[in-house]
Structures are given as C-alpha cells and as structure tokens.
Amino acid sequence: MTETTSLHQHLVAADLERQIAHWLAAARTFRDAEEFASLEAWRSVEADIGAPLRRQINATVEDLISFGDATAKLVATARRDPSAIAQASAAVQRFRRRYVQVDTTLDFLGDAVNSRTSPVLRTALTxxxxxxxxxxxAVLQRARKPVPKVLVYQDKGTGASILRAGVRLWAPGMVMPVAAIKIVRHNLYRPTSLFHETGHQVAFLTGWVPSVREAIARAVGNDPELRAMWTPWASEITADVFSFLHTGYASVAALYDVVGDTETILRWPLGDPHPIGWLRTALGCAFARSCFGANGPWDRLQQAMETRHPTTAVDPSLQALLTRSMEAMPRIAAACLSAPVPALRGRPMTDVLDPLRVSxxxxxxxxxxxGPALWTSSHWRITEGIRIVALAGLREAEHPEAATTWIDRARAWLTTEARAA
Structure with missing residues (x-):
C-alpha cells in the first residue's frame, strides 16, 4: 500500500466517523417526543391513543439508535483496519436511509399530534x-373484530384521508397502532367525511369491498362498459355507503361541495379510485331516495348539479356512459346498500346501521x-354525537338561507366542552 493510498483511506475513515456522529446525534434527538410535537399537543391526545403511539415511536427510535451504535463500531474498526472501510461505508449509507425513513414517520405522526394547536382545536379533534x-x-363488535383507536388531525386540502390501523409505516418494522384520519379545514365543523374514512377501516376489517364490487357488477351486468367503469370504484363507494348510513343526506351535500369543481366534476382521470364526481353525487342522491323517499332536498341538489354541470359538456363517448349510468343508478344504489358483509355472516351493513335513524x-x-340541551349536554354528545353531526349537516344543506347559523352552531358544539345534563 502506498503512502498516498494510506492517507486517502485514513481521510475516508475519518469522514465516515464524522458522518455517523452527525446522523446518530440527530437520531438521539428523537428520544424527546417534544422534538416533533408540543407537550400540550401530546397531553391533548387521550391515553389510549397517545400511549400506543409513544410506545411504537420509542421502540422504533431505540432500534434506530442501536443500528447507529453498531454502525459507529464498524467505523471505529475501519479507522484501525482499512480493509473494513467498504463495509463501514455501506453501513453508514444504510443508517442514513433508515434515519430518513424514521424521520418521515415521526414527522407525519408529529404533525398529526401537533395539529392540536389551540384549546379550541384540541376540543374539536378530541x-x-x-x-x-x-x-x-357497533359493526366491529358484531363482527367480533377489535375496534381501533383513532387520532384525527387537521390539515390542508379539500378531501379527507386515512392511514389505517395496522398498516406498515415508512420506518421498517413500524406498524400504525391507531388509525390516523386527516380532516380538512373547510370540513372540520361538518365532519361527515370522518365516517367515509372510518368506512375504509371497517371495510378492510370485514371484507366488505369485494362484496360491494360484485354487487355493482351484477347491477350493471348486462352492460360490460358500465361494469368496467364502476367496479374499480368499489372501495370508495363502500366508504360513501358507510358515511351515508351514519349521517344521511348531510354526507351527500358535503361530498358535493368537495367534488363540485367545474373543472373536475365531469372528469374521469385514468386510474382514479374515486367515481366521477357527477356520478358520485348522483349515487348519494339515489341512496337518499332509496332510504328516505323520492322527495327531499336530494332531488333539488341533483337538479342543481345537472343544471350547473350538464353532461353535454363532455365527450360523446363519456356522455353515453353517464346516461346509461343514470338509468342504472337505482339498481346500483340498491346493490350497494344490500351487499352482504362477510364478517357479518353475509348480512348487509344496514342490518347494523339502520339508515332510517338518520332520515x-x-x-x-x-x-x-x-330540545336546546342537544347542543350543550354531555349526555347527548356521548349518546347521539354522530346524529348531531348528521342533523347539523342536514339543516345547513336544506336551508341555505340559514346555513351560516347552522355552521356556527356546529362549530360551537364541536369546540366547547359539554356540560353535565
């Protein structure tokens, strides 16, 4: 080995030592949960949600640090034995990548917890x-499945989302111990989308989606083009059914506010798991007609949508599919509502969640x-909280002239601690 080669190897080994010291020091900061969420925010998360999160975080961080310590030992060996430099260099690179994966995971969880930035938001999100x-x-107990805990967080955008309990996170070996649901700012006080997202969790645990897909296929079975169009949307339609069964027409009106963008409501992006917004709204109105009767605010909503967004604006081939979809809509709606749920021994979801409760x-x-106690009493909040969301959303939707009053009432209900009945 030449003197120059020896010097270069010494420099590389020294640089590896510097690198691992940097990344390992950064990893050790993860031991303090306040590095990525405030103490007040952590305290606002109830113990049965925060404790499993903290345990999972702590285990992941300690695994990362152990990996870093082992890497540091390899680097120390390389300082003494140049033949170990290649192995030490590869280990440093692996540690860097693992650090980024853990950082991404903790950043997501920290942002979720830290969205509880004020007493008002903490009360609402709790x-x-x-x-x-x-x-x-009710559904998961009937199905004899464990009921996941949920961490709801506020974020930007127009639509909600869920990271289901039990899914693997970015950090290797880390499994989400609770469901994390994003609720967007514009729907925080009209949170019907919350139940769309819990519908995804329930559907996953009960095997509901394939059944809904098969039911839709049968409903449009004599039209292969419609079957090819509708069946890939089964997952999102299933979640829409779950939301409807909890909040009735309020979920339909709230959904339309999300999908009713002139530029996108009649668009069919390739591979999008969501139905075309125009059809998705029409399907929600069909759910309402099927469960609540032909006449109601759902008819006015659909008429307004068809007037504002006529199908004549789209390509003739898509227009034909929309027309045939509307002809099949009552069958599709009935099929979705009556699809058997495997974990409920083949009974439909409506056996557990009676839609007439939210008529x-x-x-x-x-x-x-x-009476007035509905909006202030802890008793009503605990026993009828979901139906209170449904009522506020219904009133906001059916009485546009009083919508602001109902929006303010819903906000006050969500952000104020209830008193004893």
Missing part, C-alpha cells in the same frame, strides 16, 4: 377521535325530543 371510534364500534324525520324527532 370529540372527532371519539366519534370516529363510535362509528366503527330527516328521525333527525327532526331527535331535535324535538332533546
């Missing part, structure tokens, strides 16, 4: 945590029976 769990409990008539009766 209420939504509980409503999300409540929406899954306009039933919600009006709830409003009458509870």
């Amino acid at each position: 209420t939504l945590d509980r409503l999300a769990v409540a929406s899954m409990t 306009p008539a039933a919600l009006s009766e709830l409003e009458r029976a509870a």
Whole structure:
C-alpha cells in the first residue's frame, strides 16, 4: 500500500466517523417526543391513543439508535483496519436511509399530534377521535373484530384521508397502532367525511369491498362498459355507503361541495379510485331516495348539479356512459346498500346501521325530543354525537338561507366542552 493510498483511506475513515456522529446525534434527538410535537399537543391526545403511539415511536427510535451504535463500531474498526472501510461505508449509507425513513414517520405522526394547536382545536379533534371510534364500534363488535383507536388531525386540502390501523409505516418494522384520519379545514365543523374514512377501516376489517364490487357488477351486468367503469370504484363507494348510513343526506351535500369543481366534476382521470364526481353525487342522491323517499332536498341538489354541470359538456363517448349510468343508478344504489358483509355472516351493513335513524324525520324527532340541551349536554354528545353531526349537516344543506347559523352552531358544539345534563 502506498503512502498516498494510506492517507486517502485514513481521510475516508475519518469522514465516515464524522458522518455517523452527525446522523446518530440527530437520531438521539428523537428520544424527546417534544422534538416533533408540543407537550400540550401530546397531553391533548387521550391515553389510549397517545400511549400506543409513544410506545411504537420509542421502540422504533431505540432500534434506530442501536443500528447507529453498531454502525459507529464498524467505523471505529475501519479507522484501525482499512480493509473494513467498504463495509463501514455501506453501513453508514444504510443508517442514513433508515434515519430518513424514521424521520418521515415521526414527522407525519408529529404533525398529526401537533395539529392540536389551540384549546379550541384540541376540543374539536378530541370529540372527532371519539366519534370516529363510535362509528366503527357497533359493526366491529358484531363482527367480533377489535375496534381501533383513532387520532384525527387537521390539515390542508379539500378531501379527507386515512392511514389505517395496522398498516406498515415508512420506518421498517413500524406498524400504525391507531388509525390516523386527516380532516380538512373547510370540513372540520361538518365532519361527515370522518365516517367515509372510518368506512375504509371497517371495510378492510370485514371484507366488505369485494362484496360491494360484485354487487355493482351484477347491477350493471348486462352492460360490460358500465361494469368496467364502476367496479374499480368499489372501495370508495363502500366508504360513501358507510358515511351515508351514519349521517344521511348531510354526507351527500358535503361530498358535493368537495367534488363540485367545474373543472373536475365531469372528469374521469385514468386510474382514479374515486367515481366521477357527477356520478358520485348522483349515487348519494339515489341512496337518499332509496332510504328516505323520492322527495327531499336530494332531488333539488341533483337538479342543481345537472343544471350547473350538464353532461353535454363532455365527450360523446363519456356522455353515453353517464346516461346509461343514470338509468342504472337505482339498481346500483340498491346493490350497494344490500351487499352482504362477510364478517357479518353475509348480512348487509344496514342490518347494523339502520339508515332510517338518520332520515330527516328521525333527525327532526331527535331535535324535538332533546330540545336546546342537544347542543350543550354531555349526555347527548356521548349518546347521539354522530346524529348531531348528521342533523347539523342536514339543516345547513336544506336551508341555505340559514346555513351560516347552522355552521356556527356546529362549530360551537364541536369546540366547547359539554356540560353535565
């Protein structure tokens, strides 16, 4: 070995030592959960949500640091034995990549927890945590499945999303111990989308989606083009059914506010798992007609949508598919609502979640029976929280002239601690 080669190897080994010291020091900061979320935010997360998260985070961080310590030992060996430089260099690169994976995971979880930036938001999101769990409990208990805990967080955008409990995260070996649901700012106080997302979790645990896909295929079975169009949307349609069964027409009106963009409502992006917004809204209106009757605000919504977004604006080939879809819509809606759920021994979801509980008539009766206490009492918040969301959304949708009043009432209900009944 020449003197020059020896010097170069010494420089490489020294640089590896510097690199691993940097990345390992950064990894050790992960031991402090306040590095990525405030203490107040962590305290606002209930113990049965925060504790499993913290345990999973701690285990992942300690695994990362152990990996870093082992890498540092390899680098120290390389300082003494140049033949180990290649192995040490590869180990440093692996540690860097593992660090980035853990950083991405903790950044996501930290942002989720840290979205509880004020007492008002902490109260609202804590209420939504509980409503999300409540929406899954009856079905999963009947199916003899564990009910996941839920961490709801606020973020930007127009649509909600879920990271399901049990999925693998970016960091190797890290499994999400709770479901994390994003609720967007514009729908925070009209959170019907929350139940679309819990619907994804329930569908996964009960094997519901394939059944809905098969039911849709049968409903349009004599039209292969419609079958090819509709069946890939089964997952999102299943979640829409779940949301509808919890919040009724409120979920349909809220959905239309998300998909009713003139530039996209009649667009069919290749590979998008969501139905065309125009058809998705029409399907929600068909759910309402099937469960609540032919006449209602859902008819006015559909008429307004068809007037504002006529299908004549689209390519003739798509226009034909939209027309045939509308002819099949009552069959598609009935098929989705009656699709058997494997984990419920082949019974439909409506056996557990009766849509008539969120009909306009039933919600009006709830409003009458509870009176003003409906909006202030802890009893009503606990026993009828989901139907209160449904009622507020219904009133906002059916009375545009009073929408602001109902929006303010829903916000006050979500952000104010309830008093004893």
